[in-house]
Amino acid sequence: MKLSLKSRNKLRNKLRGLIQRCASERLKRYLWNAEFSGGRWDFIYKTPNDCIYPYIEKYANGGSILDLGCGTGNTSNEIPVTVYADYTGVDISDVAVAKAIKRSLDNGRSAKNRYLRSDFATYAPNGQFDLILFRESLYYLPPANVEPTLERYSKYLKPGGVIIVRLCDWSGKCRPIVELIEREYEVVDQHLADTRAADSTMVGIIVFQRRSRSRCLPGSASAEQDGGQSSQHEPSFNA
Numbered sequence: 621m622k623l624s625l626k627s628r629n630k631l632r633n634k635l636r637g638l639i640q641r642c643a644s645e646r647l648k649r650y651l652w653n654a655e656f657s658g659g660r661w662d663f664i665y666k667t668p669n670d671c672i673y674p675y676i677e678k679y680a681n682g683g684s685i686l687d688l689g690c691g692t693g694n695t696s697n698e699i700p701v702t703v704y705a706d707y708t709g710v711d712i713s714d715v716a717v718a719k720a721i722k723r724s725l726d727n728g729r730s731a732k733n734r735y736l737r738s739d740f741a742t743y744a745p746n747g748q749f750d751l752i753l754f755r756e757s758l759y760y761l762p763p764a765n766v767e768p769t770l771e772r773y774s775k776y777l778k779p780g781g782v783i784i785v786r787l788c789d790w791s792g793k794c795r796p797i798v799e800l801i802e803r804e805y806e807v808v809d810q811h812l813a814d815t816r817a818a819d820s821t822m823v824g825i826i827v828f829q830r831r832s833r834s835r836c837l838p839g840s841a842s843a844e845q846d847g848g849q850s851s852q853h854e855p856s857f858n859a
């Protein structure tokens with residue numbers, strides 16, 4: 621039986637998605653390296669004015685940023701250098717990391733920006749951060765691992781720190797991630813961008829932090845003291 625071109629592409633995409641989420645670290649790295657070397661991601665090599673940047677500026681707090689799935693260093697080279705003190709980018713692809721390092725050198729940011737080649741499914745940071753970022757990378761985890769991974773990384777937030785997630789196809793394939801975040805975390809900011817994509821998918825940004833103890837334990841002493849309103853940032857939603 622001969623498959624049509626459309627069916628072959630569909631099959632190839634399914635296999636690619638499966639490898640990106642579920643394969644061994646080595647196989648994932650091989651695939652991402654091949655894609656970065658082959659130019660598949662050249663179209664996002666530079667993203668000035670991305671809709672996520674105002675949120676990074678707002679929540680970086682002049683402090684430490686951890687960027688999981690940092691790619692070729694867009695965020696660390698495009699946000700104003702003054703809005704953060706130090707930046708750690710983690711990516712599974714050596715090719716992406718090499719490009720990010722070169723870009724930071726060229727931009728005179730190598731004192732602030734550092735990059736590590738690692739799988740964020742297992743990476744263990746050695747510090748605390750004001751802002752942890754998953755910019756178009758969280759959905760490369762198997763769906764069942766999204767919640768434990770967010771929970772694990774949220775322990776590396778400084779008091780008042782936030783996680784920011786950027787997701788394409790907000791209302792489609794990424795909807796379960798949005799719903800999980802809304803259910804489990806204190807959402808402090810949210811933004812939907814009209815990208816005018818041909819397939820009319822929407823990009824969304826969600827900023828959140830761990831629920832305060834008082835929210836988790838209604839009736840606890842701290843809940844009674846602050847009326848359950850001890851979140852570090854006032855919620856605001858921009859649609």
Ligand SMILES: C[S@@+](CC[C@H](N)C(=O)[O-])C[C@H]1O[C@@H](n2cnc3c(N)ncnc32)[C@H](O)[C@@H]1O
Pocket residue numbers: 640648652664688689690691692693694695710711712713716738739740741754755756757760
């Ligand atoms: C769509 S690109 C986004 C890159 C960058 N965040 C940006 O927005 O420009 C996804 C990135 O996530 C990285 N990635 C995917 N799975 C990963 C994993 N398990 N651990 C670390 N990085 C991963 C890829 O290598 C790739 O650079």
